[in-house]
Amino acid sequence: MAQITAIGGCAHPIHLTGSTTTRDGATGEILHHYDTRNEPGERLLVRCRNRRATVCAPCSRLYAGDTFHLVRAGLLGGKNVPTDVRDHPRLFVTLTAPSFGPVHRTTRDGDRCRPRRDADRCDHDRPLGCPATHDATDPLIGQPLCPACYDYPTHVLWHAHAGRLWKAFTDNLYNHLAARTGRTRTGLRRAVRISYAKVAEYQKRAAVHVHAVVRLDGAAGPGDPPPAWASAEDLTAAVRTAAAAVHMRTPYSRVLGEHTLRWGSQIDVRPLRAFGGHEGLADDAVAAYVAKYVTKGATGAATGLDHPINGPDDIPTGRLSPHVRTLVHACWRLGGLPELEAIRLRSWAHTLGYRGHVLTKSRVYSTTYATLRADRAQHQRAGASPDPTATPGAISEKHWRYIASGHSPGASLIAAGIAEDLAINRELAREERHLHAERKGDA
Numbered sequence: 130m131a132q133i134t135a136i137g138g139c140a141h142p143i144h145l146t147g148s149t150t151t152r153d154g155a156t157g158e159i160l161h162h163y164d165t166r167n168e169p170g171e172r173l174l175v176r177c178r179n180r181r182a183t184v185c186a187p188c189s190r191l192y193a194g195d196t197f198h199l200v201r202a203g204l205l206g207g208k209n210v211p212t213d214v215r216d217h218p219r220l221f222v223t224l225t226a227p228s229f230g231p232v233h234r235t236t237r238d239g240d241r242c243r244p245r246r247d248a249d250r251c252d253h254d255r256p257l258g259c260p261a262t263h264d265a266t267d268p269l270i271g272q273p274l275c276p277a278c279y280d281y282p283t284h285v286l287w288h289a290h291a292g293r294l295w296k297a298f299t300d301n302l303y304n305h306l307a308a309r310t311g312r313t314r315t316g317l318r319r320a321v322r323i324s325y326a327k328v329a330e331y332q333k334r335a336a337v338h339v340h341a342v343v344r345l346d347g348a349a350g351p352g353d354p355p356p357a358w359a360s361a362e363d364l365t366a367a368v369r370t371a372a373a374a375v376h377m378r379t380p381y382s383r384v385l386g387e388h389t390l391r392w393g394s395q396i397d398v399r400p401l402r403a404f405g406g407h408e409g410l411a412d413d414a415v416a417a418y419v420a421k422y423v424t425k426g427a428t429g430a431a432t433g434l435d436h437p438i439n440g441p442d443d444i445p446t447g448r449l450s451p452h453v454r455t456l457v458h459a460c461w462r463l464g465g466l467p468e469l470e471a472i473r474l475r476s477w478a479h480t481l482g483y484r485g486h487v488l489t490k491s492r493v494y495s496t497t498y499a500t501l502r503a504d505r506a507q508h509q510r511a512g513a514s515p516d517p518t519a520t521p522g523a524i525s526e527k528h529w530r531y532i533a534s535g536h537s538p539g540a541s542l543i544a545a546g547i548a549e550d551l552a553i554n555r556e557l558a559r560e561e562r563h564l565h566a567e568r569k570g571d572a
């Protein structure tokens with residue numbers, strides 16, 4: 130019970146066996162010894178650290194929290210990032226996938242989904258329009274009007290190259306900002322540095338959207354103010370033209386025909402305002418917004434495609450929409466072509482071909498997940514015995530082995546109970562803080 134509490138009620142812990150011995154490097158004296166032989170079941174449980182709420186709610190919550198701090202530090206400073214970054218030009222950018230075929234969409238104010246005056250039908254004898262109105266809960270939303278017309282190969286190829294499309298965009302960004310500010314690319318690179326953190330979000334049509342925080346620094350990074358001639362307005366304009374200019378020809382024309390991949394024409398760029406300002410989006414809210422996405426699975430919360438699949442028979446039938454299932458099948462089928470080996474579509478069929486991490490960031494954007502975890506571990510140790518491995522000259526010998534993962538049915542119930550208690554405690558603490566703040570406000 131203590132172990133499950135220590136890992137916050139993680140739903141799929143990893144069981145390790147082994148020991149760590151820390152000695153004084155000079156005298157050989159044992160400073161600290163930990164051995165799982167003294168633990169119940171002779172094992173130590175560690176967190177699964179899965180980011181998906183469908184796999185492990187407590188770990189995904191922790192991951193979202195770390196993401197929030199990571200993104201926030203790059204916007205507002207803190208965690209070794211100077212607070213002056215809040216005065217640098219910062220943007221919230223959304224780049225979309227292009228259309229791969231018309232899909233049913235949410236409509237507002239009684240508007241029709243895809244109104245058409247004529248009654249034309251496609252080659253498969255399906256109507257080219259949709260006169261219905263769909264509310265946000267309609268399962269039809271995101272499903273193609275005609276699955277046979279929908280360009281499934283391009284959809285998964287686009288996912289497979291989304292990382293390279295992003296790279297092409299960031300490369301372009303320097304060129305376009307240089308052109309706008311009347312400088313050479315080299316001249317611009319000597320004066321500014323562009324940093325970002327981005328997350329991928331799957332839309333209803335199961336195509337990835339990229340949300341990114343983009344920050345303009347001086348050439349030396351976050352501690353260096355950008356030159357006065359590099360404004361948020363110029364950066365905004367450069368983002369739009371740089372994204373629109375990305376064109377990528379895929380090298381598979383022999384087997385799949387010509388494909389030119391580009392970003393969708395819906396490009397959203399908004400300046401971020403510092404706390405207390407009025408123009409643009411609030412930076413703190415954006416960090417929370419970005420953090421929310423990292424805990425979602427690839428294909429929406431209820432689909433359960435959290436792991437790579439072993440073959441087409443491995444694709445769950447009930448939980449996936451026909452559209453998502455067809456995308457998974459397309460990945461499997463195209464992944465079998467030797468020409469497409471490099472993009473490993475079969476290994477990434479569960480993410481519909483998208484190989485990127487959910488959150489990626491440029492090197493100097495802010496801190497890292499590893500640093501945040503180490504800080505948390507240190508914080509939790511504070512007040513307890515000091516970390517013996519931190520003693521100068523100490524040498525640690527570690528022998529650890531993986532033995533299993535998951536919980537027994539009984540332990541699983543205990544973990545769920547602990548996770549729930551922790552969630553309730555957090556909620557109570559939040560209410561308490563809220564009340565306290567209100568009382569202070571009244572006074």
Ligand SMILES: [Zn+2]
Nearest residue numbers: 139177185188
């Ligand atoms: Zn976990």
Ligand SMILES: [Zn+2]
Nearest residue numbers: 233234242259
């Ligand atoms: Zn419709």
Ligand SMILES: [Zn+2]
Nearest residue numbers: 251253275278
């Ligand atoms: Zn059709």
